[in-house]
Amino acid sequence: MPTADRFQAQCRLLRVGALVVFAGLLLLLATGMVGLPWRLATDAADGWSTRALLSVVRFLPGVGYLWALWAVQRALGDLAAGRLFHGTVARAMRHIGFGVLAGALLNVFAVTNLSRWIAGGQGGYLYFDLSGIVLGVVGAALVLLARLVDQARALQAELDEIP
Numbered sequence: 001m002p003t004a005d006r007f008q009a010q011c012r013l014l015r016v017g018a019l020v021v022f023a024g025l026l027l028l029l030a031t032g033m034v035g036l037p038w039r040l041a042t043d044a045a046d047g048w049s050t051r052a053l054l055s056v057v058r059f060l061p062g063v064g065y066l067w068a069l070w071a072v073q074r075a076l077g078d079l080a081a082g083r084l085f086h087g088t089v090a091r092a093m094r095h096i097g098f099g100v101l102a103g104a105l106l107n108v109f110a111v112t113n114l115s116r117w118i119a120g121g122q123g124g125y126l127y128f129d130l131s132g133i134v135l136g137v138v139g140a141a142l143v144l145l146a147r148l149v150d151q152a153r154a155l156q157a158e159l160d161e162i163p
Contacts, residue, residue, distance in 0.1 A: 015076035061107040068099025090149040097142030104136035
């Protein structure tokens with residue numbers, strides 16, 4: 001099997017894996033949000049709005065991470081179809097980067113502070129979650145690297161026009 005065919009087959013296989021992970025995580029997040037009214041109805045009447053707001057706030061980072069996973073599977077589909085440098089790589093890096101960055105920023109800043117504010121609790125303003133901070137930096141780096149890939153593609157197109 002030629003290398004290009006093997007690469008495309010690997011991309012197809014990894015795309016299926018990414019879709020399975022995406023579907024599983026979406027199901028888990030949706031189950032948590034769908035089950036929310038039922039849990040709130042069975043809980044005591046006092047504080048149900050607080051628990052509802054906290055659940056929504058804790059759900060937010062998952063949206064960014066799911067978006068990044070969707071971008072991964074879409075990019076793998078493009079690569080499996082043989083569209084290697086038609087903007088696929090830069091677009092995928094940018095979307096994955098924004099998704100991971102948004103999820104990480106929401107996890108480190110919004111979830112911590114909004115949860116504390118909603119619950120009326122005390123404590124620090126930042127939750128120093130190492131994985132969240134690292135994911136944020138990686139997401140930002142992917143966005144910058146996508147710009148570099150775009151510039152390289154533009155330069156290559158310019159060079160291809162020279163006879």
